[in-house]
Amino acid sequence: MTGTWHEQLRARGYRVTPQRQLVLEAVSRLGHATPEEICGRVQETARGVNISTVYRTLELLEELGMVTHTHLGHGAPTYHLASEADHVHLVCRGCGEITEVGPELVEGLVSRLEADLGFGTDVRHLTVFGRCRNCRP
Amino acid sequence: MTGTWHEQLRARGYRVTPQRQLVLEAVSRLGHATPEEICGRVQETARGVNISTVYRTLELLEELGMVTHTHLGHGAPTYHLASEADHVHLVCRGCGEITEVGPELVEGLVSRLEADLGFGTDVRHLTVFGRCRNCRP
DNA sequence: ATGTATGCAAAACGTTTGCAAGTTG
DNA sequence: CAACTTGCAAACGTTTTGCATACAT
Numbered sequence: 608m609t610g611t612w613h614e615q616l617r618a619r620g621y622r623v624t625p626q627r628q629l630v631l632e633a634v635s636r637l638g639h640a641t642p643e644e645i646c647g648r649v650q651e652t653a654r655g656v657n658i659s660t661v662y663r664t665l666e667l668l669e670e671l672g673m674v675t676h677t678h679l680g681h682g683a684p685t686y687h688l689a690s691e692a693d694h695v696h697l698v699c700r701g702c703g704e705i706t707e708v709g710p711e712l713v714e715g716l717v718s719r720l721e722a723d724l725g726f727g728t729d730v731r732h733l734t735v736f737g738r739c740r741n742c743r744p
Numbered sequence: 745m746t747g748t749w750h751e752q753l754r755a756r757g758y759r760v761t762p763q764r765q766l767v768l769e770a771v772s773r774l775g776h777a778t779p780e781e782i783c784g785r786v787q788e789t790a791r792g793v794n795i796s797t798v799y800r801t802l803e804l805l806e807e808l809g810m811v812t813h814t815h816l817g818h819g820a821p822t823y824h825l826a827s828e829a830d831h832v833h834l835v836c837r838g839c840g841e842i843t844e845v846g847p848e849l850v851e852g853l854v855s856r857l858e859a860d861l862g863f864g865t866d867v868r869h870l871t872v873f874g875r876c877r878n879c880r881p
Numbered sequence: 882a883t884g885t886a887t888g889c890a891a892a893a894c895g896t897t898t899g900c901a902a903g904t905t906g
Numbered sequence: 907c908a909a910c911t912t913g914c915a916a917a918c919g920t921t922t923t924g925c926a927t928a929c930a931t
Contacts, residue, residue, distance in 0.1 A: 617906085620909095620910085621910080621911095622904080622905050622906070622909090622910060622911070623905080623906095624904075624905075624910095624911065624912080626911080626912075627911095641895095642895080642896085643895085655912090655913075656912090656913085657912070657913050657914070658895095658896090659896085659897075659898085659912085659913075659914085660911080660912060660913075662895095662896065662897075663897095663911085663912090678815060681921095682894080682895080683894090683895060683896090697857070697861070697863055699863075700866070706861070706863075708857075708861075712853065712856055712857070712860075713853055715852040715853065716849065716850055716852065716853045716872075719849055720834070720845075720849070720872070720874070723849075724834070724843070724845075724876070724877065725876065725877030725880070726834055726836075726843075726872075726874055726875070726876055726877065727874045727875045727880050728872055728873075728874040729837070729872075729873045729874045729875075732873045733872060733873070735853075735857070735863075735865055735866075735870060736865075736866045736869045736870070737857070737863055737864045737865040737866045738863070738864045738866075739861070739862070739863055740861065740862030740863065743862070743864050754931090757885085758885080758886090759884095759885060759886065759929085759930050759931070760930075760931095761885095761886065761887080761929080761930075763886080763887075764886090778920095779920085779921085780919095780920085792887090792888075793887090793888085794887070794888050794889070795920095795921090796887085796888075796889085796921085796922075796923085797886080797887060797888075799920095799921065799922075800886080800887085800922095801886095818896095819919075819920080820919085820920065820921090882931100883930105883931090884929105884930095884931095885928105885929085885930075885931095886927100886928080886929070886930085887926105887927080887928070887929085888925105888926095888927085888928090889924105889925090889926095889927100890923100890924095890925100891922105891923085891924085892921105892922080892923070892924095893920100893921080893922070893923085894919100894920080894921075894922090895918100895919090895920085895921105896917105896918075896919085896920105897916105897917080897918070897919100898915100898916085898917075898918085899914105899915095899916090899917100900913105900914090900915100901912105901913095901914095902911105902912085902913085902914100903910105903911080903912070903913090904909100904910085904911070904912080905908105905909085905910075905911085906907105906908095906909090906910095
């Protein structure tokens, strides 16, 4: 986290473009958004933006550590600002509801994987499927 | 678990076909197999079998609780016999290695989700992404 | 005989690519 | 002005669908 994201881009030889600003802004405002949803949002401001640009930008922003993605269901992945993504997702197979829980819930698991196997968990990518209170048999 | 799977199918009005037997057998022998791999295996015995039949059969077998799937990477999901699937997957982002760990490693997480939120976890679908010992920075 | 299951071909879906034209620094 | 970025269109891998035919019960 050194400098603004404009500086982060330039420092690595990338350029600041309107498209990139808009995609980052859309990820920030939408949260849990698929590439298609992000593209829709961006196009509200700049009509011509193509979905392939959105994909390329998301890949870049993820590489820079500004956004992350998770798979919450069968279809497209969803994107988050990395700075707001420090949580685990619960997905209910019954009603589809998505709940975010703090990372402390998996602290035990994470430290056991670390201690027993030397495995470093990507907590932000973790999604737990199951059934919520209301949808249980 | 009442009766053979032939009986389970018939009891629900489904039919026992060679294709279904072969798909179940392929899932059993291959483990961690994608639909395409399963299809390949099935075709070693019965040439004409179509991939769409494999998809339809996997969906059916999953509905019946005989197989489960997980997403171990970006591409196609992989299938397991449900009876052999009682483990959690670790996927290393560095080398791609897949490790299976016993369900006891997530016992703490599962019971906390249960106690705190009434959430029933599908342990078999759980996949943890991260970096293994050899691929850590 | 009846209705389920299959093969085929085509469409749907999400994502990636090559390339010429446009923009950024 | 040179390099990076974009839009477009086409290709890609995976999954789903409609429909006529074949098969299990």
